[in-house]
Amino acid sequence: MRELFTEHLIYWLILFLFMLGPYGMIFKKNLVKKLMSMNIMQVAVILFFLALGQKTGGTIPINLPGLIGAEHYINPLPHTLMLTAIVVSLATLGVSLGLLLTVQKRYGTLEEDELLRRMNQ
Amino acid sequence: MPGAFFLGFLVFLMAVTGLSALFARDLLASIIMFSAFSYFAVLTYLTMGAPDVAFTEAVVGVVSTTFFIVALRRMKRGSSK
Amino acid sequence: MKFVRAGALLVVVVMTVVLFIGAGALPAIYNPQSPASTHVSDRYIEKSVEETGSLNFVTAVLADYRGYDTLGETTVIFTAGLAAVVLLRSAQKADSRGKKVPLAKAGKGMSERFGTIVLNTAARFVIPFVTLYGVYVLVGGGEGNPGGGFQSGAVLAIAIIISRLVYGEGAAFNISGDLALILAGIGTFIYAFVGVLTLLWGGNFLEYGIAPFLMSAAEKHSLGISGIEIGVTLCVMATIIAIFDALARKEEVS
Numbered sequence: 001m002r003e004l005f006t007e008h009l010i011y012w013l014i015l016f017l018f019m020l021g022p023y024g025m026i027f028k029k030n031l032v033k034k035l036m037s038m039n040i041m042q043v044a045v046i047l048f049f050l051a052l053g054q055k056t057g058g059t060i061p062i063n064l065p066g067l068i069g070a071e072h073y074i075n076p077l078p079h080t081l082m083l084t085a086i087v088v089s090l091a092t093l094g095v096s097l098g099l100l101l102t103v104q105k106r107y108g109t110l111e112e113d114e115l116l117r118r119m120n121q
Numbered sequence: 122m123p124g125a126f127f128l129g130f131l132v133f134l135m136a137v138t139g140l141s142a143l144f145a146r147d148l149l150a151s152i153i154m155f156s157a158f159s160y161f162a163v164l165t166y167l168t169m170g171a172p173d174v175a176f177t178e179a180v181v182g183v184v185s186t187t188f189f190i191v192a193l194r195r196m197k198r199g200s201s202k
Numbered sequence: 203m204k205f206v207r208a209g210a211l212l213v214v215v216v217m218t219v220v221l222f223i224g225a226g227a228l229p230a231i232y233n234p235q236s237p238a239s240t241h242v243s244d245r246y247i248e249k250s251v252e253e254t255g256s257l258n259f260v261t262a263v264l265a266d267y268r269g270y271d272t273l274g275e276t277t278v279i280f281t282a283g284l285a286a287v288v289l290l291r292s293a294q295k296a297d298s299r300g301k302k303v304p305l306a307k308a309g310k311g312m313s314e315r316f317g318t319i320v321l322n323t324a325a326r327f328v329i330p331f332v333t334l335y336g337v338y339v340l341v342g343g344g345e346g347n348p349g350g351g352f353q354s355g356a357v358l359a360i361a362i363i364i365s366r367l368v369y370g371e372g373a374a375f376n377i378s379g380d381l382a383l384i385l386a387g388i389g390t391f392i393y394a395f396v397g398v399l400t401l402l403w404g405g406n407f408l409e410y411g412i413a414p415f416l417m418s419a420a421e422k423h424s425l426g427i428s429g430i431e432i433g434v435t436l437c438v439m440a441t442i443i444a445i446f447d448a449l450a451r452k453e454e455v456s
Contacts, residue, residue, distance in 0.1 A: 007230035007231060007232075008225060008226060008228070008230065008231070009125075009129060010125065010128060010129060010132065010231050011225040011228055011231065012222055012225055013129055013132040013133065013136070014132060015218070015221045015222060015225055016136060016218075017132060017135060017136050017139065018221070019214065019217065019218045019221070020136065020139050020140065020143065022213075022214055022217065023214050024143045026210045026213075026214065027207075027210070027211075028143060029201045030148070030200040030201060032148055032151070032189075032193075032196065032200070033142075033143055033148075033151065033200065036142055036143065036151065036155050037143060039155070039185075040139045040142075040143075040158065043135070043158070043159075043162050046162075046166075046174070047132070047162075047165060047166075047169075050166065050169045050171055050174065051169065051231050052228075052229075052231075052236070052238045053238055053239060053243075054169065054170070054231050054232045055232065055233075055234045055239055056232045056233070056234060057234075058170065058234070059170065060170045060171070060172055060348075061170075061247070061258070061259040061260055062172075062257060062258050062259065062346055062347075062348070063250075063251050063257040063258070063259065063346065068248070069247075069248070070239075070243070070244035070247045070248055071234055073247045073259065074169075074170045074171070075238060075239045075243040075247075076243065076246055076247065076259040076260050076262075076263055077238075077242065077243045077246065077263060078238070079171045079173055079174050079260045080260050080263040080264045080268060082171075082174050083173055083174050083177050083260065083264065083352060084264070084271070084272060084275040084352070086174065086177045086178055086181050087177065087181065087275070087279060087352045087356070087438060088275055088278055088279060088282070089181070090181045090184060090185055090188075090356075090442070091278065091279045091282035091283055091286075091441060091445070092282055093185055093188060094188060094282060094283065094286040094441075094445035094448075094449070095282050095285050095286045095289070097188055097189070097192045097286070097449060098285075098286040098287075098289040098290045098445075098448065098449070099289060100192065100196070101192060101195055101196075101290060101293070101449070102289060102290070102293045104195060104196050105195075105293055106293075109197070110196060110197070111200075111201055125231075125232075172348035173258070173260045173261075173348045173349070173350070173353075175348075176339075176348050176349060176353050177352055177353050177356070180353055180356040180357055180360065181356060183360060184356060184359065184360065184363070184442055184446075187363055187367075187446065188445065188446065188449060191446065191449045191450045192449050
């Protein structure tokens with residue numbers, strides 16, 4: 001049980017978090033909530049990448065005097081990639097909110113069913 | 122490895138806050154729960170030993186909450202469940 | 203409709219099961235011998251201090267070893283900010299086309315000061331410290347602290363957003379949306395300019411060691427990292443402010 005927890009259960013929890021994304025994007029009718037589930041999915045992907053870079057006995061990837069050797073530090077490469085991904089997600093959030101406001105202005109609603117009905121008129 | 126248990130607990134809390142963000146009827150409550158989700162993400166990153174990523178997520182969580190709330194002024198607050 | 207929903211639920215469940223089975227085949231977490239931690243990252247950890255002079259490995263990888271990647275990311279952020287502003291402003295323009303309202307005048311109706319005395323006092327106290335901390339994060343990024351251009355830009359943008367939220371659009375400590383777009387362009391340009399400068403000195407793109415200064419190689423790399431971090435800071439800060447400005451613009455009432 002202990003081995004299971006330390007080896008693979010974290011991945012399964014992260015995957016459960018990831019699956020909130022597709023679930024919300026399919027079953028939630030409000031466009032803002034669809035956007036939120038997309039963000040939740042993105043956070044889960046970031047967690048997955050960070051989990052891949054973990055090491056037993058590794059400390060944070062900042063150089064400490066006297067501590068030399070790759071086995072003492074966590075892998076810094078996933079941190080770098082995910083750091084830029086977070087900031088890019090902020091910019092794309094701005095674009096998607098802009099799109100949502102345009103939809104709201106034109107059709108007066110953000111509910112999916114109502115939106116489809118008004119588009120067909 | 123006690124860190125793994127704490128990590129699992131934090132990811133579980135993230136799932137709880139994420140679910141309640143998706144199921145709230147008021148969009149403002151939904152946004153606040155999303156902000157809490159972002160906060161637990163910060164704690165999880167810190168537990169995983171990534172201070173740079175945690176710092177970025179903390180700052181970006183604040184800004185994205187502000188974006189959502191500012192955009193909410195022009196939307197309707199209610200939402201279907 | 204019921205069938206569509208049932209099918210979608212089936213897709214979600216099947217995807218979950220497949221992902222859960224696939225996760226069992228991943229290397230165990232906390233394993234130092236996993237493939238992700240054995241190839242290139244050892245070199246980053248062992249050599250980055252002597253090669254780049256940056257104590258923070260993340261900054262070294264971000265700004266030096268993978269500087270070209272980060273240039274792409276910065277361009278993506280700038281482009282996304284531009285797209286958001288164009289989207290929101292074109293919607294406003296289409297709205298006010300019949301009324302002959304100039305675009306620059308549209309949405310300037312928020313000039314009244316709507317903060318209470320508590321908000322005003324708190325903002326006056328908080329904003330200088332937030333700004334100072336933003337600059338500190340930029341400077342301390344390579345010196346063994348977590349931080350760097352992206353975080354610094356976002357913290358500085360938060361200072362300006364606080365000012366905008368409390369004092370309204372007529373705040374003294376403010377960057378307007380148009381100026382923010384120009385600043386974002388300048389930030390991206392600074393980043394690319396450092397790369398072109400190394401090209402002109404005869405090296406590869408973003409090869410800081412080629413600079414003809416009387417310094418050690420690590421100091422040259424350190425200087426180059428500082429240069430592009432300033433560009434990243436400007437770009438991120440200005441993009442966030444531009445998007446906030448475009449989102450917060452008041453709708454034309456008249």
